[in-house]
Amino acid sequence: MEYADAVAVYRELDATDADLEKIETLAEALAAADDDELGPLVGTVRGKVFEPWVDADLGVSSSLTAEAIETATGVSAAEIESVWRESGDLGDAAAWAVDHATQQSLFSEPLTLRRVHDDLRELADYEGAGSQDRRVDEVAGLLSDADPEEARYLVRTALGHMRLGVGDGTTREAIAAAFLDGDEAAAAVERAHQVTNDLRLVARTARDEGRAGLDDLGVELFRPVQMMLAKKAEGLEDGVESVADDPASVRAEYKYDGARVQVHVDGDRVEVYTRRLETITEQFPDVVAAVREHVTAERCLLDGELVGYDDAGEPVPFQDFSRRIKRKYDVEELVEEIPVVLHLFDALSHEGESLFDRPLSSRLSHLEDAFTPADGAIERATGHRFEDLASMRSFYQSALEAGHEGVMLKNLEATYQPGNRVGYVMKAKPVMEPLDLVVTRAQWSEGRRSDYLGRLFLGCRDPDGGFAEVGRLSTGYTDEELAALTDRLTDHVVAEDGRMVDVDPAIVLEVEYEEIQASPEYGSGYALRFPRFLDVREDLAPADADGLERVERLYEKQ
DNA sequence: ATTGTCTGCCCC
DNA sequence: ATTCTGC
DNA sequence: GCAGAATGGGCAGACAAT
Numbered sequence: 001m002e003y004a005d006a007v008a009v010y011r012e013l014d015a016t017d018a019d020l021e022k023i024e025t026l027a028e029a030l031a032a033a034d035d036d037e038l039g040p041l042v043g044t045v046r047g048k049v050f051e052p053w054v055d056a057d058l059g060v061s062s063s064l065t066a067e068a069i070e071t072a073t074g075v076s077a078a079e080i081e082s083v084w085r086e087s088g089d090l091g092d093a094a095a096w097a098v099d100h101a102t103q104q105s106l107f108s109e110p111l112t113l114r115r116v117h118d119d120l121r122e123l124a125d126y127e128g129a130g131s132q133d134r135r136v137d138e139v140a141g142l143l144s145d146a147d148p149e150e151a152r153y154l155v156r157t158a159l160g161h162m163r164l165g166v167g168d169g170t171t172r173e174a175i176a177a178a179f180l181d182g183d184e185a186a187a188a189v190e191r192a193h194q195v196t197n198d199l200r201l202v203a204r205t206a207r208d209e210g211r212a213g214l215d216d217l218g219v220e221l222f223r224p225v226q227m228m229l230a231k232k233a234e235g236l237e238d239g240v241e242s243v244a245d246d247p248a249s250v251r252a253e254y255k256y257d258g259a260r261v262q263v264h265v266d267g268d269r270v271e272v273y274t275r276r277l278e279t280i281t282e283q284f285p286d287v288v289a290a291v292r293e294h295v296t297a298e299r300c301l302l303d304g305e306l307v308g309y310d311d312a313g314e315p316v317p318f319q320d321f322s323r324r325i326k327r328k329y330d331v332e333e334l335v336e337e338i339p340v341v342l343h344l345f346d347a348l349s350h351e352g353e354s355l356f357d358r359p360l361s362s363r364l365s366h367l368e369d370a371f372t373p374a375d376g377a378i379e380r381a382t383g384h385r386f387e388d389l390a391s392m393r394s395f396y397q398s399a400l401e402a403g404h405e406g407v408m409l410k411n412l413e414a415t416y417q418p419g420n421r422v423g424y425v426m427k428a429k430p431v432m433e434p435l436d437l438v439v440t441r442a443q444w445s446e447g448r449r450s451d452y453l454g455r456l457f458l459g460c461r462d463p464d465g466g467f468a469e470v471g472r473l474s475t476g477y478t479d480e481e482l483a484a485l486t487d488r489l490t491d492h493v494v495a496e497d498g499r500m501v502d503v504d505p506a507i508v509l510e511v512e513y514e515e516i517q518a519s520p521e522y523g524s525g526y527a528l529r530f531p532r533f534l535d536v537r538e539d540l541a542p543a544d545a546d547g548l549e550r551v552e553r554l555y556e557k558q
Numbered sequence: 559a560t561t562g563t564c565t566g567c568c569c570c
Numbered sequence: 571a572t573t574c575t576g577c
Numbered sequence: 578g579c580a581g582a583a584t585g586g587g588c589a590g591a592c593a594a595t
Contacts, residue, residue, distance in 0.1 A: 017575095017576060017577075018576090018577070019576090019577060019579095019580085020577090046567085047567085048567055049567095050567075051567095052567060054567095057565075057566065057567090057568095058565095058566095059564090059565070059566090059591085059592095060565085061564070061565055061566085062564090063563080063564060063565090064564080064565090127591080127592095128591095128592085129592075129593085130592090130593095131591085131592075132564090132591090132592060132593070133593095160567070161582090161583095163581095163582075164581095165576095165580090165581060165582080166581085167580055167581050167582090168580085168581095169579075169580050169581080170580075170581085232572085257570080258569095258570090259569060259570075260569095260570090274568085274569070275569080275570090276567065276568075276569085277567095278567090278568080278569095280569095318569085318570060318586095318587090319570090319586075319587055319588070320588095321569095321570095322568090322569055322570070322587070322588055322589095323587095323588060323589075325568075325569055325570095325588080325589090326566090326568070326569080326588060326589045326590075327588095327589065327590095328589075328590070329589090329590090420579095421579090423578095445583075445584085446583075446584095447582070447583065448575095448582070448583075449582090449583065449584085454583080454584075455584075455585090471585075471586070472584090472585065472586090473584095473585075474573095474583070474584040474585065475572055475573045475574080475583075475584055475585070476572075476573060476574085477573090477574085478573095478574065478575090479574080479575080512572095513585090514571085514572090517586070517587085519586075519587080520587080520588095521586075521587075522586095527585090527586055527587085528585080528586080529570085529571085529585080529586060529587095530570085530571055530572060530585060530586085531572090531585060531586090532572060532573065532585080533573090
């Protein structure tokens with residue numbers, strides 16, 4: 001397949017918002033793809049060049065790609081930056097740069113999908129001194145053989161942002177439409193995706209073996225399964241109403257602030273997977289040891305949350321616990337410093353028996369049979385069924401007092417539904433008092449927001465009469481609110497540098513957040529976790545904004 | 559040897 | 571993670 | 578109600594620059 005043909009497909013997908021049109025376009029392309037092109041097409045349409053289970057990174061993102069565009073075209077970095085900032089897409093800037101190239105490659109070979117895909121894959125193998133330059137050269141090499149449209153999607157692929165409006169859902173529908181018949185085709189594709197987490201494999205299987213082949217793909221130990229996710233509840237009562245008609249079939253559990261993990265066990269072999277189904281077994285030898293010692297089942301697949309604790313038995317802030325996740329060297333040192341507890345709350349298979357179609361109540365009794373709790377190492381998630389809302393409310397309070405995030409609410413009769421945020425699991429967390437903060441700086445956005453100052457830096461009053469930054473804001477406003485904000489901010493611009501804009505402190509925003517954390521990044525020494533826009537405080541001047549002392553007080557209080 | 563910048567189907 | 575938008 | 582996009586803080590690792 002010529003790369004130009006793949007690009008024609010991307011463009012057609014890009015040209016419509018209608019789901020059905022996207023599915024039809026993609027299905028036709030998948031059906032027409034050659035034997036060895038189906039995988040690359042399924043991957044690149046989602047901006048991915050590796051299968052999800054491959055532990056490899058391209059190691060190229062916006063900065064190095066901008067350099068590659070400069071190398072390939074001779075267009076200056078400043079010009080590329082400027083077009084990037086205007087269009088909000090580095091791929092668009094690449095298209096422009098190729099069109100305005102001041103240097104032509106001596107001989108230009110037409111690109112193929114295969115070459116683009118395989119060359120990008122090679123980037124991951126480069127390591128050591130000079131590797132960044134070699135990555136830049138490799139991307140530049142592709143770009144110098146690309147026409148403007150090819151360059152646009154080549155760059156978007158390298159960055160992993162195709163912006164085609166095609167996600168896993170659309171791709172699954174297209175696979176079904178391309179290779180299968182019948183009403184339940186899409187459901188069969190979805191199920192196969194849930195248990196393999198690999199759309200390329202699913203597409204190949206659907207094409208080569210049809211429906212029967214897909215149905216043969218089952219849950220296997222050491223092939224992680226997509227996790228069932230929770231929806232957000234407005235409050236405890238709302239959550240209970242949402243999960244089940246009958247409050248008697250609701251289980252409330254502590255919601256822990258750690259990392260969601262799936263643990264696979266077969267005798268001595270233990271693997272620990274994250275929510276994105278990455279392996280983190282190496283980072284948690286303590287967890288592996290605890291599982292070996294206390295899991296009594298020979299074979300099982302368990303679901304839970306890993307949480308860090310301090311000497312006093314209090315859960316540590318997520319930012320501290322998170323150090324353990326990416327640690328590669330001196331792991332034992334961190335094992336000592338930040339011990340963790342594995343809180344288990346579900347069982348997906350037990351002694352070879354799949355439990356996906358069983359109600360939660362049944363899965364929980366299998367979980368109970370599968371291991372012996374050991375305090376401080378491996379425990380059941382704290383949870384119960386409650387007779388009335390008042391007792392559930394006090395349970396919720398006890399979760400907060402113990403330093404946890406809130407509660408999960410689960411329907412005891414529901415089956416395990418991988419990959420979906422279904423209404424059978426809800427999470428309830430308390431809302432913090434909002435802060436009134438001043439916009440100190442702003443940045444031009446990308447993609448669909450490229451005409452807006454969509455990233456707003458927030459400051460609180462500091463004792464010197466200035467403003468100390470406590471983070472950035474970029475969600476919570478509608479397009480309309482953002483357009484109005486952008487308009488107003490442009491009246492206060494004092495300096496502009498690339499995408500960054502300095503503004504007079506003039507606009508006060510009401511901002512919601514989950515938590516205040518200690519920050520090494522921001523001037524105030526604090527940062528908001530999950531900040532979002534609530535409203536413009538028209539009634540407040542910058543001098544009325546919240547001060548650093550209030551931020552400090554709230555930090556100490558939580 | 560130290561510091562700065564970039565990256566991540568990162569974790570949340 | 572949260573949130574908004576188009577279907 | 579779903580799927581998709583655009584974005585938050587902060588961490589360790591990997592190189593590059595000094």
